[in-house]
Amino acid sequence: MSIDTAKGILGDATIAELEAALRGTVVRPDDADYDRARAVWNGSHDKHPALIVRCAGTADVIRAVEFARSQDLLVAVRGGSHSIAGFSTCDDGIVIDLSCMKGAVVDPVRRRVVAQAGMTWGDLDHETQAFGLAVTGGLVSTTGISGFTLGGGVGWLLRRHGLASDNLTAAEVVTADGRVVRADAREHPELFWALRGGGGNFGVVTSLEYQLHPVGPQILGGLIVYPLEQARQVVTGWRDLIGGMPDELTTLVNLMTAPPLPFLPEEVHGTRVAVVLGMYAGDPAAGDAAVAPLRALGTPVADLMGPMPYTGMQSMIDPLWAAGAQNYFTSAFVEPSDAALDAVLRRHLTTPTPNSELHLHQLGGAFARMPADATAFSQRDAGVLCNVIARSPDATDFDSHIAWARSTREEIARHGRGAMYVNFTGDAAEDKVRASYPDAVHRRLVSVKDTYDPANVFRLNQNIRPSQAS
Structure with a gap:
């Protein structure tokens, strides 16, 4: 069956020629597994690509890129398909699916x-x-x-x-x-x-x-849950602690609605809480002293901080983040002043769904010591990364939830430099991308783009536009 695309028609012979050049497979819109193959983690994005190429190795990727260029097709690249902004898929173009490449x-x-x-x-x-x-x-x-x-x-x-x-x-x-x-x-x-x-x-x-x-196999990590009425003292107390924490300890505060999990008292289920999560990446015995101040931020309703496998820490919140829900993330690097934390706490009281959250990620340590010009990642001197999450099991009124996240981000971002973390950006927003890289870094990124992708073939991303497209 020929396939209509925004650029023209892909004939059966053309597709068959591509398929014959692959060790992997091609999924077409009329194939039985097309709907499963086109699905991505974020249920907000329901796209219909013209073709999905499931690559078995690098040679297949080469063939897929050459085919996309020859047919002038929009290119999406998929690994784990967790792109918040939906860059793992597209309408009418080609998805280069790497998910079978797991060596x-x-x-x-x-x-x-x-x-x-x-x-x-x-x-x-x-x-x-x-x-x-x-x-x-x-x-x-x-x-x-x-x-x-x-x-x-x-x-x-x-x-x-x-x-x-x-x-x-x-x-x-x-x-x-x-x-x-x-x-x-x-x-x-x-x-x-x-x-x-x-x-x-x-x-x-x-x-x-x-x-x-x-690292591991055993580490010290987990979470401590505090009730809403203690949220302010927990957040400000955490802020006062993070400057003196050892580098082995990385923490975050999650302002969320308590899910109905068996380790939480029933009276907490469905109420807003402040959860302190952390992992000590050193001797677990030494970690007890490092995390002790986190236990003294208030009176916990649950304390699940202790020895566990590193892989357990890495997958601890997986059940809350299954595929298929509607998701919108946005973010801001901020300094955790009283005014900034007040804004975060106010917005916690207005989360639109029980699944919507605000995270305060501790930075510093080795992250901050990386020389500023060693990588393209900027904002090394930021104190905290705030992630704003709108999430819902279905699409009902989700546009209003996105509006909540955007306005929340704008209020919180006033307490920083306007930069966001590009992985936590729910829009293909050129102005936000531009604000997230200092001028010298952005110019250097454009130069690399000019060298390796001057036609902007790879534009489904937080895009660095080449000079000729500026």
Whole structure:
């Protein structure tokens, strides 16, 4: 069956020629598994691509990129499909699906891993924890490693070992003209710099090499739940503590509605709470003293902070973040002044659904010590990252929930420099992207874009527009 696209018609023979060149498979709109194949984690995005190419390896990615260029098709690249803004899919274009590419080779002596870009953090942690090693990964284990890393990568090892992107030592990239290049500190160093914080702007990353660190298998981590009436003292007390915390400890405060979980008292279910989460990435015995002040922020209704497997910490909140719900995230780097925290607490009282949340991520430590010009990721001197989440199991009135998130972000962002974390950006918003990179960094990113993707083939991302498209 021929397929109509925004650019014309793809005939059966053309598609068959592509399929014959692949080790993977092509999914067409009339295939039985098309609806499953086109679905992404964020239920807000219901797109209908002309083709989905399930790549079995780098050669398939090359063929898919060449095909997309030859047919002038819009390109979406999918790893774990967690893109909040829906960049993992598109209407009428081609989805280059990397999710079958899940190989990993761990070198425990050099403490390195080379991982294919279709892996999730659960996949990668499974491989590296066999050797007691890890790299900063996502807070939800079903998140794909590639998009997470290219945008920065905030996780439980951030203060001890930096962002995921800080630990990227090399990447294999298929460029817009179908070349395969290795980007590292010696080969294509400008591309390597841009990949660490500049997002998926510069090509299809097919494998990533990370520096690993001794972590686990047992760590000290978990959460402490405080009632709403103690939220102000918890948040301000947490703010006063974070400047003196050891680098081994990374924390966040989640202002949320308590779900009906068995470890919470029934009288708390459905009420607003302040949850302090944290992980100590060192000797668990030493961690007890480090987390003790978190237990003294108020009178907890539940304390689940203790020894656990690192993989347990990495997947602890997975049940709350299953695929299919409506999601909109936005974010702001802020300084946690009294006025900023007042704004956060006010907005917590107006969350539109029980699933909507505000997170305050602690920064500093190794994250802040990375030299400002070493990677494209900026805002190294920010105190806190605030993530604003609108989430609902269905689409009913979700536009109003998005409006709540945007207005919340705008109010909170007044207490920072206007920058946001590009991985927590629910819109393809050029002004927000521009505000998130200092002028010199943005100019350098545009230069890399001009070199590797001057036609902006890879534009489904928080886009760095090439000069000719400016």
